[in-house]
Amino acid sequence: MSVPRIEPSPATAFSDALSAFTFRAEESGPIQFLMPAGTLVHHPDHTPGYDPGRLRAFYRDMMMARSIDTEATALQRQGELGLWPPLAGQEAAQIGSAHALRADDYAFPSYREHGVAWCRGVDPVDVVRLYRGVTNGGWDPREKNFHLYTLVVGSHALHATGYAMGLAKRGSDAAVIAYFGDGATSEGDVAEAFTFAAVYDAPVVFFCQNNQWAISEPVERQLRGPLYQRAHGFGFPGVQVDGNDVLAVHAVTQAALEHVRTGNGPFFIEASTYRMGAHTTSDDPTRYRRAAELDEWRAKDPIDRVRTHLISEGHATQEFFDGIDTEAADLAYRIRRQVRTMPNPDRMEVFNHVYADGHTLVDEERAQFAAYQESFADEGAK
Numbered sequence: 001m002s003v004p005r006i007e008p009s010p011a012t013a014f015s016d017a018l019s020a021f022t023f024r025a026e027e028s029g030p031i032q033f034l035m036p037a038g039t040l041v042h043h044p045d046h047t048p049g050y051d052p053g054r055l056r057a058f059y060r061d062m063m064m065a066r067s068i069d070t071e072a073t074a075l076q077r078q079g080e081l082g083l084w085p086p087l088a089g090q091e092a093a094q095i096g097s098a099h100a101l102r103a104d105d106y107a108f109p110s111y112r113e114h115g116v117a118w119c120r121g122v123d124p125v126d127v128v129r130l131y132r133g134v135t136n137g138g139w140d141p142r143e144k145n146f147h148l149y150t151l152v153v154g155s156h157a158l159h160a161t162g163y164a165m166g167l168a169k170r171g172s173d174a175a176v177i178a179y180f181g182d183g184a185t186s187e188g189d190v191a192e193a194f195t196f197a198a199v200y201d202a203p204v205v206f207f208c209q210n211n212q213w214a215i216s217e218p219v220e221r222q223l224r225g226p227l228y229q230r231a232h233g234f235g236f237p238g239v240q241v242d243g244n245d246v247l248a249v250h251a252v253t254q255a256a257l258e259h260v261r262t263g264n265g266p267f268f269i270e271a272s273t274y275r276m277g278a279h280t281t282s283d284d285p286t287r288y289r290r291a292a293e294l295d296e297w298r299a300k301d302p303i304d305r306v307r308t309h310l311i312s313e314g315h316a317t318q319e320f321f322d323g324i325d326t327e328a329a330d331l332a333y334r335i336r337r338q339v340r341t342m343p344n345p346d347r348m349e350v351f352n353h354v355y356a357d358g359h360t361l362v363d364e365e366r367a368q369f370a371a372y373q374e375s376f377a378d379e380g381a382k
Contacts, residue, residue: 030272031252032242036300038308050247052315058099058246059306059316060324062091065115066303067328068124069277071335072114072131076281080339081131085112086277089244092302093209093271095119096249097177100257104174106145106167108160110153112209113179120146124331125338134345136353154180154187157206161193164204164260175261176204177253183214185230186222194234197266205256206231206268209243211275216288231268243271244302274300347373 035041040050069087076084087094094115101107101120109116117127121144130138130149141147150156160178167174184190185208197204210227212219219227231238237259241252249271256267274297278285310316351366 030240030242031248032245033247033251034245034305034309036244036305038305038312040309052310052313054099055247055306055310056316056320058092058095058250059303059310060327061095061099061115061119062246062303062306063324063328064331065091065095065118067332068114068118068127068335071332072124072128073277073281075128075336075339076131081128081281082133083131083280083282085280086275087112087114089274089276089297089302090209090211091115092246092306093207093243093249093273094179096246097179097207097253097269097271100250100253101177102174102257104145104172105257106147106160106163106174106176108147108156108163108176108178109149110156110180110184111149111151112181113149116179117146120144122146125335128335128339129342132339132342134342136345136350154184154189156180157184157190157193158196160204160206161197161202161266164197164202164266165200168201168203173261174203175257176202177207177257178204179207179209181214182208182210182212182219182222182227183217184208185227186214191234194231194236194266194268198235201263201265203260203263204266205253205260206266207253208268208270210270210272212273213275213279213285213289215279215283216285218289226270228268228270231266236266236268238268238270240270240272243273244300244305246302246306273302 031043033040033043066088072081072084073086075081090112094113098107098116098119107113107116107120114124114127118124122139126135126139127149129135137148139146139148147156147159150159157178157180160176164176167176178193180190190206194206196202197206208227210219214222223230226240228238228240239252239256241248243249252269256269259267276294276297307316307321310320348366348370351362351369354362
């Protein structure tokens with residue numbers, strides 16, 4: 001039987017339902033609309049904004065994110081990149097939440113949000129060049145309202161909170177979203193960000209992609225209860241969502257953004273998902289997790305469930321899927337071609353943006369490094 005189109009409920013009504021749901025989440029489980037088998041399920045408190053066209057757009061962007069990730073991982077294995085943090089398995093969490101953002105909202109990523117970068121219009125080549133080591137940043141964060149990657153775990157939650165406080169002081173109704181993993185919630189910086197955000201009613205959504213592993217440390221070694229409940233101790237709401245369900249992630253993030261942008265203070269989302277690859281390409285996950293666990297989560301693949309649903313409900317043709325496959329392959333080829341032809345950076349450029357203005361110590365270090373480089377040229381001339 002085909003599923004009828006369900007019109008999205010008003011965001012304010014959905015936000016009210018979210019607040020009520022928060023206190024029943026432990027017994028009801030994570031918010032979920034689309035099951036691993038590709039079937040829609042009814043949720044007693046929420047109605048998804050069901051639109052086949054939107055679901056096809058979600059599918060396309062998830063496929064593009066996976067293509068970027070697969071190609072970048074291969075490039076690192078072949079010595080073209082110094083490092084790469086894979087995102088495979090987390091596409092629904094990233095694409096669903098990114099599609100909920102307005103153009104004037106600001107996103108603070110950690111270092112794995114390649115899918116969010118794609119949705120914000122950042123060229124994936126600019127993301128990859130960062131891990132090739134040929135740029136000091138990668139992109140202009142002001143151009144796409146997408147901040148630079150942060151490898152210091154959890155520190156950017158404070159940056160996001162400060163930026164959100166600034167938006168509120170200027171009277172803007174834009175919102176901020178900060179992405180981090182389960183491991184970051186064990187960092188003091190995140191706790192401090194929660195405190196500041198709660199006290200100052202900062203319009204920030206804290207989006208935790210709980211991928212079950214903080215490098216080699218399982219999530220159950222980090223806390224005794226569900227992650228989302230940590231928000232309650234800081235005085236603001238938190239919910240858990242099936243992070244492999246793009247429909248649920250999108251709906252919950254949209255409601256959370258509406259909650260924070262209307263002056264209600266911060267909101268915490270725990271998207272329960274799974275990192276199917278390594279923490280980074282320097283990691284060997286076979287040393288700390290079972291193959292059976294990986295197989296269990298592969299059966300919950302976020303892309304497969306959308307594809308299955310689109311096919312079973314007649315919302316996409318084989319021509320559509322073939323077109324997406326071709327587009328993804330073309331994107332991967334462009335990334336590979338441009339990465340392998342990237343020029344080496346000017347070594348002296350690293351000194352140019354340490355301070356906004358000149359600094360005598362930096363000038364001295366620049367001169368010393370220049371002399372060091374010239375010494376190699378002198379040796380070659382002998």
